[in-house]
Amino acid sequence: MSGPRMTLPTQLVLRALIADPTTEMYGLEIGRLAELPSGTIHPILARLEGHGWLESRWEDLDPAREGRPRRRYYRLTPDGVAHAARALDRARIPASLVRRLNPGPATGGAR
Amino acid sequence: MSGPSRDTVRARPGAYARARVRDLDRALVQALNRARALDYQLPRARVRELACALADDLRQIRQLAAEFEPAPDGRAAELVDGLAHRLHFGLVDDLDHLTRSRTLAARLAGDLARFRSLADEFVEAGQRADTGRTAPARAAPLPPAAATVAALAPARMASGLVAQAVRALPSEHRGRWREEFDAELEELAGAAESRWSQVGHAARVTGRVWLLRRALLAR
Numbered sequence: 001m002s003g004p005r006m007t008l009p010t011q012l013v014l015r016a017l018i019a020d021p022t023t024e025m026y027g028l029e030i031g032r033l034a035e036l037p038s039g040t041i042h043p044i045l046a047r048l049e050g051h052g053w054l055e056s057r058w059e060d061l062d063p064a065r066e067g068r069p070r071r072r073y074y075r076l077t078p079d080g081v082a083h084a085a086r087a088l089d090r091a092r093i094p095a096s097l098v099r100r101l102n103p104g105p106a107t108g109g110a111r
Numbered sequence: 112m113s114g115p116s117r118d119t120v121r122a123r124p125g126a127y128a129r130a131r132v133r134d135l136d137r138a139l140v141q142a143l144n145r146a147r148a149l150d151y152q153l154p155r156a157r158v159r160e161l162a163c164a165l166a167d168d169l170r171q172i173r174q175l176a177a178e179f180e181p182a183p184d185g186r187a188a189e190l191v192d193g194l195a196h197r198l199h200f201g202l203v204d205d206l207d208h209l210t211r212s213r214t215l216a217a218r219l220a221g222d223l224a225r226f227r228s229l230a231d232e233f234v235e236a237g238q239r240a241d242t243g244r245t246a247p248a249r250a251a252p253l254p255p256a257a258a259t260v261a262a263l264a265p266a267r268m269a270s271g272l273v274a275q276a277v278r279a280l281p282s283e284h285r286g287r288w289r290e291e292f293d294a295e296l297e298e299l300a301g302a303a304e305s306r307w308s309q310v311g312h313a314a315r316v317t318g319r320v321w322l323l324r325r326a327l328l329a330r
Contacts, residue, residue: 039315043322050330069294
């Protein structure tokens with residue numbers, strides 16, 4: 001099965017997600033972490049979800065009670081973590097961008 | 112100065128404040144549900160009048176949050192501030208749905224009057240808890256209600272933009288993405304992003320909606 005196209009924004013989104021694969025994040029958070037302009041990541045999230053790399057769920061709250069809409073939380077599936085790690089290993093991303101995303105010492109996270 | 116001992120004041124204001132916040136929250140939900148339930152469009156002038164009243168409520172609750180800051184229970188201040196945000200943006204979202212029946216509108220006004228009364232209680236609680244001050248610090252003057260309402264309009268423009276954008280999506284996906292986009296706008300507004308920043312966000316969503324559509328259709 002072929003995965004999603006590894007465009008640069010897709011790589012940035014995956015790097016943001018794989019930094020802590022167990023943590024759920026909503027779209028704006030992912031966009032901020034990926035340093036992509038707000039409002040630009042939804043097609044990427046939909047594509048990754050369509051490939052089974054991502055799973056999502058609604059925030060557990062009652063919108064009527066809270067007076068605001070629910071957020072949609074995303075995280076990588078176990079398969080998605082493995083696929084994303086491999087895809088990111090193969091993909092090329094400018095070193096300057098990697099440094100921008102991981103300013104601290106390298107942790108060696110996903111292989 | 113008469114009143115409870117310092118220890119009592121330290122022990123009680125948080126619980127008291129939280130109870131008041133719960134009351135406010137319940138009243139807020141009641142008011143919002145009422146607004147959503149109204150059946151007939153009121154004349155425009157009436158809508159504007161209601162909008163100004165709602166903005167006044169917002170102004171008052173924001174003042175409450177500011178006045179409660181010096182109290183020992185910082186958590187309560189945080190709750191009030193969160194409540195103010197919800198009131199602010201919840202009501203703004205509902206302005207379009209306001210209101211169709213004068214009877215129900217009157218009930219809504221009653222709910223809002225109850226807000227004010229609860230808010231007054233909350234101010235008193237905050238003042239009692241403020242053991243380090245003899246006089247309540249008044250919050251900086253806020254813009255008039257009409258200006259507040261005007262300042263909220265562009266967020267509605269952003270909401271209108273994303274509402275249009277989701278129409279380009281396959282029908283079975285529209286509800287989900289509308290709610291997700293709305294939640295993002297809510298978050299931006301809650302973070303005090305400018306109206307144009309919200310509109311910019313909505314415009315970027317709109318500009319890429321065809322990519323989203325393609326991704327959804329490819330599943």
